[in-house]
Amino acid sequence: DAGITQSPRHKVTETGTPVTLRCHQTENHRYMYWYRQDPGHGLRLIHYSYGVKDTDKGEVSDGYSVSRSKTEDFLLTLESATSSQTSVYFCAISASGGNTIYFGEGSWLTVV
Amino acid sequence: AQTVTQSQPEMSVQEAETVTLSCTYDTSESDYYLFWYKQPPSRQMILVIRQEAYKQQNATENRFSVNFQKAAKSFSLKISDSQLGDAAMYFCAYRASTQGGSEKLVFGKGTKLTVNP
Numbered sequence: 001d002a003g004i005t006q007s008p009r010h011k012v013t014e015t016g017t018p019v020t021l022r023c024h025q026t027e028n029h030r031y032m033y034w035y036r037q038d039p040g041h042g043l044r045l046i047h048y049s050y051g052v053k054d055t056d057k058g059e060v061s062d063g064y065s066v067s068r069s070k071t072e073d074f075l076l077t078l079e080s081a082t083s084s085q086t087s088v089y090f091c092a093i094s095a096s097g098g099n100t101i102y103f104g105e106g107s108w109l110t111v112v
Numbered sequence: 113a114q115t116v117t118q119s120q121p122e123m124s125v126q127e128a129e130t131v132t133l134s135c136t137y138d139t140s141e142s143d144y145y146l147f148w149y150k151q152p153p154s155r156q157m158i159l160v161i162r163q164e165a166y167k168q169q170n171a172t173e174n175r176f177s178v179n180f181q182k183a184a185k186s187f188s189l190k191i192s193d194s195q196l197g198d199a200a201m202y203f204c205a206y207r208a209s210t211q212g213g214s215e216k217l218v219f220g221k222g223t224k225l226t227v228n229p
Contacts (some may be wrong), residue, residue, distance in 0.1 A: 033216075033217055042203060045217070045218040048216060092157075103156075103157040106155050108141070
């Protein structure tokens with residue numbers, strides 16, 4: 001199995017509080033992605049990174065920021081969590097031009 | 113922008129029968145990968161099959177095969193001899209393979225497959 005871990009796996013937080021999810025990889029892959037999964041919407045891309053300090057927005061980036069200060073870590077931050085951000089968040093990684101995508105196990109976030 | 117469309121939110125099949133899940137995509141790239149992922153209730157993402165766009169031969173993995181029509185931008189998944197364990201959400205996904213280019217990984221909304229005994 002690919003070395004990709006997400007933390008925390010489960011979190012309940014209050015509206016208006018900041019939340020950071022971490023994706024850590026041991027594969028030295030260039031690309032890292034954050035998705036949210038909601039019923040009826042599949043997996044929607046929030047942000048992705050194509051290198052250290054190189055990031056770009058996905059289709060649902062509003063309310064989220066990311067950072068990648070080193071190859072192995074990609075952080076997703078909700079600056080002020082809202083109930084609409086209650087979701088399951090997945091991290092994925094891939095080598096550049098690679099045909100293999102590895103997924104984390106998901107982070108369940110509930111905003112109350 | 114690349115998009116992936118799965119037009120069947122739900123499908124059902126009888127055990128031992130064959131079912132086909134549809135997927136279409138839109139891209140201006142010439143080199144890319146297409147994937148089918150299975151997601152059981154555990155939410156784990158499991159790769160079922162992948163296809164490189166430059167390969168004309170359709171990919172197969174045991175009971176799973178695809179019908180890749182590049183000109184039509186269609187990538188359907190056929191499951192033969194369906195088993196109860198095949199019941200899951202199935203996602204079609206696209207990724208450009210141009211190194212250094214935009215290598216977004218884009219998913220469809222999924223098809224929920226039910227297998228009836």
